[in-house]
Amino acid sequence: MNITDTMEVIEIKSKYGEHEMVIYPVVIYEGEQAVLIDTGIPGGYDTLMQHIRPGFSVGSVILTHQDLDHIGTLPQLLEAAPGKLNVYAHTGDQPAIDGRAPILKASPERLNGILSTLPQPEQDAFRSVFSTETPGNVTHTLHGGEMLPFAGGLQVIHTPGHTPGHISLYHPASKTLITADAMVINEGQLMGPVPQFTPNMDQALQSLNAFRELDVDTVVCYHGGLFRGDLQQRLDELVPSL
Ligand SMILES: [Zn+2]
Incomplete structure (x- = not known):
């Protein structure tokens, strides 16, 4: 793909x-x-x-x-x-x-x-x-916040919770968010991380707030593949408000 x-x-x-x-x-x-x-x-x-x-x-x-x-x-x-x-x-x-x-x-x-x-x-x-x-x-x-020199720039976002040093990556040029395991796709639906494998679920959900400012067309989940729906709407549904 x-x-x-x-x-x-x-x-x-x-x-x-x-x-x-x-x-x-x-x-x-x-x-x-x-x-x-x-x-x-x-x-x-x-x-x-x-x-x-x-x-x-x-x-x-x-x-x-x-x-x-x-x-x-x-x-x-x-x-x-x-x-x-x-x-x-x-x-x-x-x-x-x-x-x-x-x-x-x-x-x-x-x-x-x-x-x-x-x-x-x-x-x-x-x-x-x-x-x-x-x-x-x-x-x-990595510490989070870096722009790696790949594909014209790949931004590192620290998204702890699934593990302490979990990162996601954002590619501004193609408006692609690579969530790794911070989000998964389950039966076609974009979800937060899998609770069974996420030792700090509260932190993992709060980490998703880092995606709120991003302009995203394509979400890539390591478990589930591509999602091209409305990320911000899903975040509203998934992340408890502060
Ligand atoms: Zn995994």
Whole structure:
């Protein structure tokens, strides 16, 4: 699904734990490099690469947050570009992404359950990359408010609640809002974050106020894909007024 000539939403269906999962990462083509916004589930590298245009290599990765279904193929992306991959993440989730703190929602049991379906080398690579024994992964620490130099400018919006360092991204040139997991589409309806996976739901809903000033034609949700209705009206319905 093209947003612009150089910005694409890709759709990946895969089995994740017990369930079928569909995710919508975004890829931006910049010179000869691809910039990925979120990397999919552990074990999903080959499938992800099938969606990258031929002749491009992934040079930069923006991780919207630390959840496993967003950081999953970082080990393979790092391996494919040794010492050269730019990794952007918010300071609030950097410790987990660097392997200095536990991944918030990945209890040992859950992590084992997800990794145990993968070949041993992939399990080992995942554990190694997100370990205190190896160097950190984030090369560019975000705080919110930055304008990243991709696609003519990509604004970072800190939207904590789903995780402490969760970010969303706004692309003014195409009036596109990439919510990551701050919003989802469920049965065609734009919703707030999924309560079951959102430790601080009050904060997550308040974070949506950051979208109120934005001029948005297209909303991209990592879980659910594209929404082209009236965002501001949905925010009025979803966010409790102060
Ligand atoms: Zn997610």
